Amino acid sequence: MNRGRIILFASLAALAMAEPALAQPKKPVAAKPAAAAARAPVVLKPRGSKEEAGPVLAYAGATVHLGNGEVIDDATVVIANGKIQQIGKGLAAPGGATLMPAKGMVITPGLVDALTSIGLIEVELESSTRSDQQRATNDMDHAGYRAADGYNPASVLIPVARSEGLTSVGVMPRGGLISGQSAWVDLDGATAAEAIAAAPLALHVHLDGDAPGDGAGHGTAILKVREAFDDARTFQKSRGAWERNQTRQFAPSRLDLESLASALDGKLPVVFHVDRAADILAALGIAREFKLRPVIAGGAEAWKVAPELAAAKVPVFVFPLQQPSSFDAVGAREDNAAILDKAGVAVGISTGETHNARKLRQVAGNAVRSGLPYEAALASITRVPAEALGMGARYGTLAVGKVASFVVWSGDPLELSTQVLDVVIRGHRLPLKSRQSALLEKYRRLPR
Amino acid sequence: MKRASLFALVLAAGCGAAATPTPLVPRESPRPILPPPPWQARVSEAEGYEMKPTAPPPAIVIRGATLMLGTGRTIAKGTIILDKGKIAVVAEGDLPAPAGAVVIDGTGKFITPGLIDTHSHLGVYPMPAVSAHDDGNEMTDPVTPQVQTVDAFWPQDPSIERAVAGGVTAIQVLPGSGNLIGGRAVTLKLRPGLSPREMHVSGAADGLKMACGENPKRTYGSAKRAPMTRMGNVAGQRAAFLKAKKLQEQWARWREQESTRIEADSKKRALWESRRDERVQRAAWCKANEEPDPCESWRRKWAETPNDEPQPSEPIATPDRDPGTETLVGALEGRVLVHVHCYRADDMLAMIALSDEMGFRIRSFHHALEAYKIRDRLAARQIAVSTWADWWGFKMEAFDGIPENAALVHESGGRTIIHSDSEEGIQRLNQEASKALTSGRRAGIALTDDDAIRWVTMNPAWALGVDHRMGSLEPGKDADVVMWTRSPLSVYALAERVWIDGYPVYERGKPHWSDFELGQTIESPVPPPVPALLGGPGGAR
Incomplete structure (x- = not known):
């Protein structure tokens, strides 16, 4: 039996005067029974605007992993107006703050899976529920496609991911050689505009040789991607001539060219989805050729070229459960992350999944099992994704002034027996409820 | 018996008894009981090819480890002894090692039964996933009970050793779920072998893979073929089982008719034998008693109605062999265990209703997200x-x-059961x-920790019908054992x-056993030793 969470919640509720229960954030409805409150209608409330006010909360007594490798025992984290105000050992809660006793608990930055399609895919096999891919197009270059346009903030996947400690995700388009532009989404907000913290976040390019149709094949993929960036460079330089119809034909369409051009000269990270060592080096070559800011995703064989990646200071997102499931990934090994980290590469970890992005901490735990240092694993799902995608100034670590998105855990966040106790996104405590918890509640006792 | 009694009769006659011999009654010919056809007697198509060890494994003693038995019990600090491929002893505390045993210090380690995965496509959808390796779904017809994974399983699949590295020692290899009835599944132990037949768990019954819901109707409906709907799904399965019931009836009728034929033949023969013996006996009597009446009329009658030896009648042809339908007959008779891929509660209830209607038992639902x-x-x-x-x-x-x-x-x-x-997933059950x-x-x-262990050991063993010999750490069971670095x-x-049948099959850090992985990746950054010709060992330094 594990009644830990209930007991902790009860004590927290008793101590935190304005907080009826952890599962019922924000609203000071102390007298209302929790079950009744849970059935209250959902009201769409704008959240996440920069000026918004947020509660002043002081989480006291927890072991806090800042995400940068530093760990503070018995620390207090004070948040206000959606930002982290103070962090330190034995800090006194400021006047007016609601005290959140967190002794014995662990606080980490909110987890980030940078490579999901949450909000774009509701049911994978039902195309009518998917906005993860540009359709009605015959070519393989979807550079202009924007994940932000398809993001559905009402997706039932969002609360599921949140309940396992994810607070932000990279929402990326799929399909084609160049899939389009991703967005950084905080897993809260009634509208896409509220939820999206940054878009475009990165441009996504696939050199993994499994693109369908004529784009298939490693050599073809490299050729087509180079052609697209080359055209974009010319397009950028001769925009006026192009508008007067005085340039040669370009392979990509106008919107694709605009998007590609926005990534030239390192202005936007370009995430190369690539597994084979040879293709990783090809991606680095393309990045040099067009002065791109590359990020490697997948990287099943990245360990083979770890020194090159370290020298080029290219972050790598790995899937630690990657199998040698294709000839591209035939050199996949479970200590990929560990080898890269040791070589000095910034290692991010992703599940590569959408519905089960919630497995992120388990996946990172597996990387630790295979030799990745613990704090590096925590960083791989907090700080590294933020920094690799240009969001490091506001996200990824717990530091004064940063966005207050973090998670309170019952113990080691990477361990399977650990439970999420509290999720804070942009300074707001969010209920650990989802369509799944509603199903559980309904069927906890069987009818009849 | 026949000859002895005849001899006795002749002797009796020869001793001069004057009474007329009484007519003989034909011997009884009981209705024969026909043995089942050989295909029915085999529990698995793989049976009979299992690897036979050339030498017994050494006895192994592990002391000081936490033993999670898979029975619902944990021994905090115990001894387990493996001997002759079986678990010999499971006990608390330290036990002395038998002579010649390999002793392993298990302090701080955890021991569990080998994990068992009821739902695997290893070998039929192996790594790397290339079109040449797609051997798990015979999607040429929605009902293919005639195919069997044992004919397709690739024992060099690199996934196999990775599953073992995750503590898995046995799997059921199922066909995919593209078909309503996908074919026969086989239960294997994950010891290296050159054929899945060598890996078969001897005595383990084959499974039958069925699927309901979206997959079959998507597979065929998109090609404008049946099934296109859930209605078509169940109709297709019902039709297949009706065919099986018909075959079952044909065999019953054949058995009936063939028994009748054999019975009639043996009755005819018994009648002939009794007539023959009677004539011999009477002829002897006539001879011994100087031809009294009615010897002459007997002889006349014998000449008029010769007692020809009856010829055996032609056997009745058996029903045609039909391995697919025979597999379904096996399911109806409980010889083949039925595993049904189903997600939704209503789909599962529809399958239960079909099983009631047709008379088979469902051993387990797979995936069963709405269970x-x-x-x-x-x-219940x-x-x-x-x-x-x-x-x-x-x-x-x-x-x-x-x-x-x-x-x-x-x-x-x-x-x-937690399946993969x-x-x-099989590497992390x-x-x-x-x-x-x-x-x-x-x-x-x-819930206890032991409950979770049972979900991947004892319960899957039951679903595969091998719980009498696998799935828990109990004396007499197969020595399929995993030693973990900490709580699993x-x-x-x-x-x-990892040990299977007492043989060490996996040790962390040992090289891969799949042929496919040989030479794929040179993992060691250490330069190779300098060959002798270039001044290596034995040459000039």
């Missing part, structure tokens, strides 16, 4: 539930999956069980050593 909605009924019918810890949402019928499913089924007295259906345990506890369900419920736990 929690009907867990009481599944428990003793239908096991093979599911994941948290997969959901990838298709409509998986939309209601919840992470408490496994724990809720357990709570209601059902047999929970994945070459990656222990972690998946642990997650399902945590989810259950979060929902307030009373921890994300950090690694299987350190």
